[in-house]
Each structure stands twice: as C-alpha cells, then as structure tokens.
Amino acid sequence: MDIIIVTAGLAGFALFLILQLLTFRLIDSRILMAALMRIFISASIILTVSVYVISVNFIQSRVLDTISHILLALLIYGALCFIYVTAVFGITVTSVRIQILRLIYNAGDKGLPYINIYKKYNKQVIIKTRLERLVGSGELICRDNKYYLPPVTTFFMLHTKILVVLYGVFGNRGYQQTRY
Amino acid sequence: MYTLLISVLIFLIGVFLHVLIYRIILTFGVRSFSSAAVFVLILAVYIILLFFTPQYLPVVEYKITSVMVYISLSVSYLALSASLILGDESPSSKIVLEVERHPGIKQNDLIKLFSDSKLVDKRLEDMLSSGMIAKHNQSYTILLRGRLLVFYVSSYHNLLGWKELG
Numbered sequence: 001m002d003i004i005i006v007t008a009g010l011a012g013f014a015l016f017l018i019l020q021l022l023t024f025r026l027i028d029s030r031i032l033m034a035a036l037m038r039i040f041i042s043a044s045i046i047l048t049v050s051v052y053v054i055s056v057n058f059i060q061s062r063v064l065d066t067i068s069h070i071l072l073a074l075l076i077y078g079a080l081c082f083i084y085v086t087a088v089f090g091i092t093v094t095s096v097r098i099q100i101l102r103l104i105y106n107a108g109d110k111g112l113p114y115i116n117i118y119k120k121y122n123k124q125v126i127i128k129t130r131l132e133r134l135v136g137s138g139e140l141i142c143r144d145n146k147y148y149l150p151p152v153t154t155f156f157m158l159h160t161k162i163l164v165v166l167y168g169v170f171g172n173r174g175y176q177q178t179r180y
Numbered sequence: 181m182y183t184l185l186i187s188v189l190i191f192l193i194g195v196f197l198h199v200l201i202y203r204i205i206l207t208f209g210v211r212s213f214s215s216a217a218v219f220v221l222i223l224a225v226y227i228i229l230l231f232f233t234p235q236y237l238p239v240v241e242y243k244i245t246s247v248m249v250y251i252s253l254s255v256s257y258l259a260l261s262a263s264l265i266l267g268d269e270s271p272s273s274k275i276v277l278e279v280e281r282h283p284g285i286k287q288n289d290l291i292k293l294f295s296d297s298k299l300v301d302k303r304l305e306d307m308l309s310s311g312m313i314a315k316h317n318q319s320y321t322i323l324l325r326g327r328l329l330v331f332y333v334s335s336y337h338n339l340l341g342w343k344e345l346g
Contacts, residue, residue: 002242009248025341072184072245079252086259092333093342096271097303104313104320105330111319117304123294130272131287139276146284149276157280160273163264169199170264171206 001059005051005069009076012047016081019043030136032093037137037155040081047077094133096126183242187249194222194254202265211265219254226250266306271299 019039027035051073055066091098103120104112131147134140139156141148149157201215229236230243240246263270271294278293279285304320307313312326322330 002244005242005245006248009252021340068184072242072249075184075249076245076252079249079256082256083252083259086256088336092336094272096299097268097307098329098333100300100303101307101312101322101326102330102333105322105327107321109321111316111321113319115318117300117320118296121300123291123296123299126271126299127275127291127294128287130275131290134272134275139272140279146286147279147290148283149280156272157276160270160276163260163270163273164277166260166264167269170261170267171203171211172264172267 001055001061001069004054004059005072006076008047008051008054008073009080011050012043012073012077013080013084015046016040016043016077017084028136030132033133033137033139033156036085036089044074044077047073094130096121182238183240183246184249186238186240187246188253190222190226191250191253191257194219194250195257197222198257198261211267213262213265216258216261219258223247223250223254268302269298 016039019042020036023035023039024032048070051070052066055061055069061069100117100121103117107116131140131142134156135142135147137156138150139154141150197218198215201218202212205212205215227247230240230246234240274294275290278290282289304313307326308315310325311323312329313320313322315321
C-alpha cells in the first residue's frame with residue numbers, strides 16, 4: 001500500500017494539472033481563483049474515491065487504515081497543489097514583481113524609464129485588477145461600488161490569516177500595523 | 181496513522197528549528213534563506229533512522245509515504261516562507277484585511293491605503309539587488325537572469341493560452 005498511497009497522491013496532482021490545462025484556456029481571468037478551487041476539490045473527490053476503492057476492495061483494509069490511506073494521499077496531493085499554486089501559479093499570474101519585469105523586458109535594450117513604469121503599472125492598476133479578481137472569485141462582494149467580505153470564511157481569507165501570523169514570526173512588521 | 185503523525189511531527193520540528201535559526205541570523209540584521217538547510221538535514225537523519233536503524237523509531241508502516249509526506253510539507257512551507265523572508269506583502273491579502281476592518285469601503289478609499297513606492301519601488305530595488313535588472317540614467321533594462329524568468333513565465337502563459345494578467 002506504501003507505493004499506492006504515494007502514486008495516488010502524485011496521480012491526483014497530475015489530474016489537477018490536466019484539469020487546469022484543459023479548463024483555463026476557456027475561462028475569464030477574473031474567476032481564476034474560484035476555478036482553481038473547484039478543480040482542486042474535484043480532483044480531491046476523485047482521489048478520495050479511488051483510494052477508498054483500492055483500500056477496501058483490493059487490500060481489504062480496516063476502516064481506520066482506509067481513513068489513514070485517504071488522509072495520507074490527500075496530504076501529499078494537497079501539499080503538491082499548494083507548492084504549485086504558490087511557486088508557479090502565484091508567481092506567474094499574480095506577482096507584481098513579474099509584471100514589472102515583463103514591462104521592462106518588453107521595452108527592449110533601450111530600457112524603460114522609471115516614470116513609464118509608474119504610468120503603466122501603478123497602485124490604481126494593481127488594486128483594480130485584484131479587486132476584479134477577488135470579486136470574481138467570491139472572496140469579496142461588491143454592492144453599490146462598496147466592498148464587503150462574504151458571510152462565510154473563504155480559503156483565501158484563512159490563508160491570509162495564517163500569512164499574517166507567520167509574517168510577524170519572520171520578523172516583519174505585521175500587515176495590520178503597516179500603513180501604506 | 182503512525183505514519184501520518186510521525187511525518188507531521190518531524191515536519192513541525194523542522195519548522196521550529198527553521199524559525200529559530202532564521203531569527204538568530206536575523207539578530208545580525210541578515211534575512212537569509214540558508215536556514216532552510218535544516219529541512220535537508222532532518223530528511224537525511226530521518227531516512228537513515230527509517231531505513232537503516234528502524235529500532236530507534238516507533239513502527240512506521242509506510243516508509244516511502246512518510247518520507248514523501250515530510251518532503252511535500254517541507255517544500256510547501258518553504259514556498260510560503262520565501263515571500264515572508266523577502267518581507268513582501270500580498271496586495272490581495274492586504275485588500276481583504278482592509279475590507280474586513282472597514283466593511284463597505286469604496287475602491288478609491290482602498291487605493292488611498294496603498295502607495296506606489298511600497299508596491300513598485302520595493303520590487304524594483306529587490307530585482308536590482310538580485311541581478312534581474314539594471315538601472316542606467318533612471319531607465320531600467322533587463323539582465324540575463326530576468327530574461328530567463330520572463331521566458332519561464334511566458335512559456336507557462338502560452339501553455340495556458342493566457343494574455344497579460346496583472
């Protein structure tokens with residue numbers, strides 16, 4: 001069962017990547033995060049059912065062992081997805097640093113003056129894009145041009161809360177205290 | 181269940197040691213990624229204990245799974261901690277926190293809470309110091325390291341059929 005659990009975790013991650021490749025060509029960029037979450041949950045369900053079937057029907061495991069197999073496979077799968085979203089998806093899609101780098105790259109060898117970076121990529125552009133994405137993904141609600149949190153805690157909010165705690169642990173001034 | 185518990189416990193020991201070493205190095209004013217080596221060291225010790233001297237460990241039923249869980253969790257944590265070490269604040273996280281503090285806030289009021297210098301200048305300085313870009317007479321040009329990163333990002337975008345996203 002050892003190899004099966006690891007293989008199931010890796011296969012779940014591969015499924016996640018394939019589903020993402022297939023669906024992301026067709027969707028609006030404003031709903032990327034919501035789509036990513038749906039793909040993650042769909043692949044999780046397929047992985048859970050697969051490991052359950054293998055564990056119960058082929059290995060004849062006890063209930064506690066079956067739960068353990070599912071949890072281990074989900075943990076590997078979840079961690080791989082998290083690494084991908086943080087190190088690949090996050091950097092290539094939402095990183096401010098990368099967007100600035102692409103602007104400089106597009107300017108060619110003559111370079112890009114400081115003032116032109118501000119003209120093309122400034123706080124208005126950055127915040128408007130993110131607000132559209134957060135509303136599109138259901139992380140925020142927009143009513144009469146005013147923004148509210150949804151009634152239920154979202155995964156992104158949970159992630160942000162963890163980030164705020166860790167931000168202080170790593171010796172930074174916390175998000176809440178920092179005034180832009 | 182032992183496999184899960186032991187893997188997570190060893191990972192948590194790694195996190196504790198990583199933060200401890202990082203904070204000690206930080207007292208000298210250095211933000212260093214080198215403390216991540218503690219995870220590699222723990223992995224080496226764990227593999228030796230698991231496969232060569234298992235008598236010193238409680239029974240771990242699924243050894244390969246246990247190592248894989250530890251590696252997955254460690255790399256996840258290191259991916260998250262990279263931005264924390266750089267001291268980057270995610271604009272999206274900041275927006276969500278501000279909306280939590282001020283329900284019903286308007287877009288213009290949100291924009292006022294941010295500054296171009298913090299959002300753009302800090303990133304430019306980081307990229308200058310990491311050798312991705314160069315600055316000549318108030319103009320920025322891209323260097324080889326930056327080109328490679330843009331190539332990687334563009335390849336990924338092409339794979340997914342995306343335009344610029346921002």
